[in-house]
Amino acid sequence: MNSGMTVLSLMVHRFKKAYLFFSIYMGVLVLLGLTPRSWVPEPLSAVLCLPFGLGLLMTVFGFVNFEADIASTASAYSPWLLRLPIKTRELALWPILAAATWGSLSWVIFAVLFVRPRGLDAPVWWPALMFMALALSMQAILWRPVKRGNIRLIFTMLLSTTIMLFGYIATQMQVRQGVICAIYAAIAVPSAAIAWWSLTLARTSTAGGIRSATDVKETIKVQQQTNFFKSPMAAQIWLEWRRQGKLLPLLTGLGFLAISLPMAAWQDKHIIGYTGKGQAILANIWLTTAFQFLPYIPLLFATVIGMGARVSDIRGTDGNYHLYYATRPLKSQDMVRAKMIAIAMGVAITALLTAVVMILWVSMPVTLSDGTIMTYFKATFARTFEREQWVAIAMIVVLFTAWTWRNQSVGAFVDYMPSREFAMLYPIAVTFIGVLAFTLFRTYNSELRDPKYAQAWSAVMAIALVIKIGSAIVIARKQIRLRPSSKSDILTTFAYWQGAGIVAAISVGLIVNWMHQDGTPSYMFHPTPEIMALMLVPLVRPLSSRLALELGRHR
Amino acid sequence: MAELILEVKNLVRTFGRRRAIDDISFTLERGSVLGLVGQNGAGKTTLIKHILGLLRAENGSVRVFGLDPVADPPGVLSRIGYLSEEGDLPLWMKVEELVRYSAAFYPGWDPKYAEELQKQFGLSSDSKLGALSKGQRARAGLLCALAFKPELLLLDEPSSGLDPVVRRDILSAVIRTIADEGRTVLFSSHLLAEVEQVSDRVIMIDGGRIVLNDDLSNIKEAYFRIDIRFEANQEVPPTLPGSIHWEGKGKDWTVIWAGDQSALTSAVCALKGRILTNRGVSLDEIFVAYAGGCTQ
Numbered sequence: 064m065n066s067g068m069t070v071l072s073l074m075v076h077r078f079k080k081a082y083l084f085f086s087i088y089m090g091v092l093v094l095l096g097l098t099p100r101s102w103v104p105e106p107l108s109a110v111l112c113l114p115f116g117l118g119l120l121m122t123v124f125g126f127v128n129f130e131a132d133i134a135s136t137a138s139a140y141s142p143w144l145l146r147l148p149i150k151t152r153e154l155a156l157w158p159i160l161a162a163a164t165w166g167s168l169s170w171v172i173f174a175v176l177f178v179r180p181r182g183l184d185a186p187v188w189w190p191a192l193m194f195m196a197l198a199l200s201m202q203a204i205l206w207r208p209v210k211r212g213n214i215r216l217i218f219t220m221l222l223s224t225t226i227m228l229f230g231y232i233a234t235q236m237q238v239r240q241g242v243i244c245a246i247y248a249a250i251a252v253p254s255a256a257i258a259w260w261s262l263t264l265a266r267t268s269t270a271g272g273i274r275s276a277t278d279v280k281e282t283i284k285v286q287q288q289t290n291f292f293k294s295p296m297a298a299q300i301w302l303e304w305r306r307q308g309k310l311l312p313l314l315t316g317l318g319f320l321a322i323s324l325p326m327a328a329w330q331d332k333h334i335i336g337y338t339g340k341g342q343a344i345l346a347n348i349w350l351t352t353a354f355q356f357l358p359y360i361p362l363l364f365a366t367v368i369g370m371g372a373r374v375s376d377i378r379g380t381d382g383n384y385h386l387y388y389a390t391r392p393l394k395s396q397d398m399v400r401a402k403m404i405a406i407a408m409g410v411a412i413t414a415l416l417t418a419v420v421m422i423l424w425v426s427m428p429v430t431l432s433d434g435t436i437m438t439y440f441k442a443t444f445a446r447t448f449e450r451e452q453w454v455a456i457a458m459i460v461v462l463f464t465a466w467t468w469r470n471q472s473v474g475a476f477v478d479y480m481p482s483r484e485f486a487m488l489y490p491i492a493v494t495f496i497g498v499l500a501f502t503l504f505r506t507y508n509s510e511l512r513d514p515k516y517a518q519a520w521s522a523v524m525a526i527a528l529v530i531k532i533g534s535a536i537v538i539a540r541k542q543i544r545l546r547p548s549s550k551s552d553i554l555t556t557f558a559y560w561q562g563a564g565i566v567a568a569i570s571v572g573l574i575v576n577w578m579h580q581d582g583t584p585s586y587m588f589h590p591t592p593e594i595m596a597l598m599l600v601p602l603v604r605p606l607s608s609r610l611a612l613e614l615g616r617h618r
Numbered sequence: 619m620a621e622l623i624l625e626v627k628n629l630v631r632t633f634g635r636r637r638a639i640d641d642i643s644f645t646l647e648r649g650s651v652l653g654l655v656g657q658n659g660a661g662k663t664t665l666i667k668h669i670l671g672l673l674r675a676e677n678g679s680v681r682v683f684g685l686d687p688v689a690d691p692p693g694v695l696s697r698i699g700y701l702s703e704e705g706d707l708p709l710w711m712k713v714e715e716l717v718r719y720s721a722a723f724y725p726g727w728d729p730k731y732a733e734e735l736q737k738q739f740g741l742s743s744d745s746k747l748g749a750l751s752k753g754q755r756a757r758a759g760l761l762c763a764l765a766f767k768p769e770l771l772l773l774d775e776p777s778s779g780l781d782p783v784v785r786r787d788i789l790s791a792v793i794r795t796i797a798d799e800g801r802t803v804l805f806s807s808h809l810l811a812e813v814e815q816v817s818d819r820v821i822m823i824d825g826g827r828i829v830l831n832d833d834l835s836n837i838k839e840a841y842f843r844i845d846i847r848f849e850a851n852q853e854v855p856p857t858l859p860g861s862i863h864w865e866g867k868g869k870d871w872t873v874i875w876a877g878d879q880s881a882l883t884s885a886v887c888a889l890k891g892r893i894l895t896n897r898g899v900s901l902d903e904i905f906v907a908y909a910g911g912c913t914q
C-alpha cells in the first residue's frame with residue numbers, strides 16, 4: 064500500500080463506524096430502490112431519506128480530517144500526520160480525490176438508485192458537483208492555519224451555506240443545469256488547488272501551523288491588572304458569553320447581511336397588491352419573498368448551536384471534563400445559571416438586531432403604479448392590519464424570542480454531557496426526531512384539522528406530556544440523591560417550567576383562537592395546541608444538564 | 619498536634635475491573651510538603667482527583683480542610699492551587715483574560731504578586747494561550763495556582779515533559795510556597811530528585827496501594843543498598859527478611875534492603891554470604907526497587 068493510501072485508510076479508520084453505518088444505509092436504500100414502489104409507502108421513503116444528508120456530511124468530513132475546532136487557528140489536518148515523513152503530495156492528493164469522489168458518487172447512487180425509482184424527482188448532476196465543491200472548499204479552508212480562528216468559523220459557515228443554497232436558488236430562478244454544474248466545477252477545481260497549498264502552509268508555516276508552538280517570538284508586555292470581575296458569577300457569565308453567548312448575535316448579523324445583499328442586485332419588481340384607489344403596489348421581489356424568512360434566521364442558528372454543532376471545549380477528547388473548568392470554585396448550579404444568563408443576553412441582543420433589521424426592511428421603498436413612492440410598511444401592514452393582528456404579531460415575536468432562547472439553552476445539556484459519543488449522536492437524533500415529527504404532521508394534516516379526531520390528538524399529546532413530566536421527575540430524583548443541596552434549584556426549575564408553560568399555553572391558545580376567528584381554519588383544536596406549548600417549554604433537558612454536569616464534574 | 623489539611627480514609631476506586639485506588643489512608647498536616655510518587659497508572663492522578671472532588675469516593679472518605687470536596691466544591695477549591703500535567707487551560711483565552719477570570723474566584727488573589735510572577739515567567743498579557751509553548755502554558759497555569767497564595771498547593775506531575783528552565787521555575791515556586799508559613803504542598807512527580815529536594819514526607823503508590831509512607835529522613839535512615847557475595851551460586855534471589863529488590867546472578871547479588879542494620883549481618887551470614895559494601899540509597903533507587911521487582 065502506498066503512503067497516500069495509508070493516509071486515507073487512517074482517515075477512514077478514525078470514523079470507521081460512521082463509514083460502516085453510512086455504507087450499510089446506502090446498501091439498504093439501493094435494495095429498497097429495486098423493490099416495487101407499492102412496497103414502501105411514500106412517507107416512509109421520505110423518512111428514509113433523512114439520514115442521507117447528515118451521513119454524507121459526516122463521512123465527507125472524515126476526509127477533511129476534521130479534528131480541530133473550526134474556530135481554532137491551527138490546521139484541521141491531523142498534526143501527527145503532518146509530522147510523518149510522507150510527501151505533501153501524498154497527504155493532499157488522496158484525501159482530495161476521496162472527498163470529491165465520495166461526495167459526488169454518494170449523491171448519484173442515492174438519486175439514481177433510490178430517490179428516482181421511488182417516484183420522487185431529484186436532479187442528479189448539480190447536487191453531485193455541489194457536494195464535491197463543498198468537500199473541497201472545506202478542505203481548502205480548514206487545512207489552512209489562520210491567524211484568526213473566529214473569522215474562519217464565520218467564513219466556513221457563510222461559504223458552506225452559500226454553496227448549499229446556490230443550486231436550489233439557481234434552479235428556482237430557472238438557471239440551466241449545465242450552468243449550475245459549471246459554476247460548482249469552477250468552485251471545486253481551485254478549491255482542490257488551494258487545499259493542497261493550505262496543507263503545504265500547515266507543514267511549514269509558523270502561523271498556527273505545527274511549528275508555531277516553538278517558533279513564536281514575542282515581546283513581553285505585562286499590563287497592570289485592573290478591571291477584575293466583581294464576583295465569581297460575573298466571571299463565569301463572561302466565560303459563557305465568550306464561549307457561547309456571543310455566537311448567536313454574530314451569526315445572525317452575518318445571516319442578515321447575507322440575506323440582504325441580493326436585494327441590491329435583484330431589482331425585479333412585482334405587484335404585491337392594490338391600494339384602496341385601485342393602484343398597483345410594486346415591490347422588489349427579494350424584499351417580499353425573503354422578508355418572511357427573517358425571523359427564522361436567529362431561530363435556525365440558535366437550533367444549530369443548541370444541538371452542540373460547535374465542538375465543546377468543556378470536554379477533552381476522552382470525554383472527561385477539562386480540569387481547569389471543572390476545578391473552578393463555583394457550584395455546579397451556578398455554572399448552569401451563568402450559561403443560561405449568557406445565552407439570554409445573546410438572544411436579547413439578537414432579538415433587538417432582528418427588530419432593527421425588520422424595521423429597516425419594512426422601511427424600504429415600494430412604488431405605486433402612478434409613480435408614488437412609499438415605504439413597504441405603509442403600503443402593506445399599516446394599510447391592512449387591525450389591532451388584533453398587531454397584538455397577535457407581538458405575541459408571535461415574544462414566542463419566537465422565547466423559542467430561540469429555548470433552542471439554544473437546551474444546548475447546555477449537550478455541552479455538559481460527559482460522553483463525547485452521546486454529544487455527537489445528540490444532534491443527529493434531534494434532527495431525525497424533529498423531521499420525523501414534521502413529516503408525520505404533514506402526512507396526517509387533514510386528521511389534525513378534523514374535529515372528530517380532536518379528542519384523540521389531545522389524548523396523544525397528554526400522554527406525551529405525562530411521559531415528559533415522569534422523565535423529569537426521575538432525573539430530578541437522581542440529581543437530588545447525588546446532591547441533596549440541589550433540591551431547591553430543582554424545585555425552582557419545575558416552577559419556572561410551570562410558569563413559562565402556562566404563559567406559552569395561553570399565548571399559543573390565543574394565537575390559534577385568533578387565527579380561527581380570522582377565517583383561517585384552525586390547525587388544531589383546543590386543548591392540543593396548549594398541551595403542545597407545554598411540551599415545548601424545556602424541562603427534561605435543563606434538568607439533565609444539571610445531572611450531566613454533576614456526573615461529569617464529580618464522577 | 620498540627621492541623622490536618624487532608625485526611626484520606628480507606629479510599630477505594632475501581633474503573634471496570636481494575637482497582638485504581640485500593641484502600642488508601644493517609645493524612646497531611648498543615649505546613650508539610652508531601653511527595654507523591656509512583657509509576658504511570660499507579661493511582662496518583664486518581665488520588666489527586668479525589669482530593670479535588672472530581673471523583674466520588676466509592677468507599678472510604680476524603681476530607682480537605684475538614685470538608686467533603688464533592689459536597690462543597692467552592693469551599694474546598696477556593697483554597698487549593700492546582701497545576702496538572704496536562705495543563706488544561708482554555709486555549710482561546712489571552713494571558714490577561716486568564717488572569718482576570720481566575721482572579722474572580724479567589725478572595726485572596728494578590729494582583730501585585732500575579733504581576734510579579736507574570737514578569738518573572740515572561741508571559742505577555744496579550745498572548746493567546748493556544749499560541750504559547752507547553753512550558754509557557756505550564757508557567758501560566760502555575761501563575762494562576764500561586765497568585766492567591768493557596769493554603770494547599772496541589773501539583774500533579776507539573777514538570778512532566780518540560781524543559782529544565784520551566785522545571786526550575788516550578789520547583790522554586792514550591793520552595794517559595796513552603797517558605798510562606800502555614801502553606802501545605804502535595805507534589806506528585808516522576809522526577810524523584812525533585813521530590814527528594816523539596817519534600818519532607820513521601821508516599822509511594824504501586825498498583826493503587828501505598829507501599830511506602832514515611833518522613834524522608836526516616837526513609838534515608840532505613841533503606842540501604844547492599845552488595846553481597848555468597849559462597850555458592852544462587853539460582854534465584856535468596857530469602858532475606860527486609861529485602862525489597864534483588865539484582866545479580868551467580869555468587870554476586872545486590873539488594874535494596876530496609877530494616878535494622880544490626881540484624882542484617884547475622885541474616886546474611888546465615889545465608890552463607892558476606893557483605894561487600896553497604897551504603898544509603900536515593901529515592902530513585904527505592905522507587906525502582908518497589909516498582910521493578912527482581913532483576914537477574
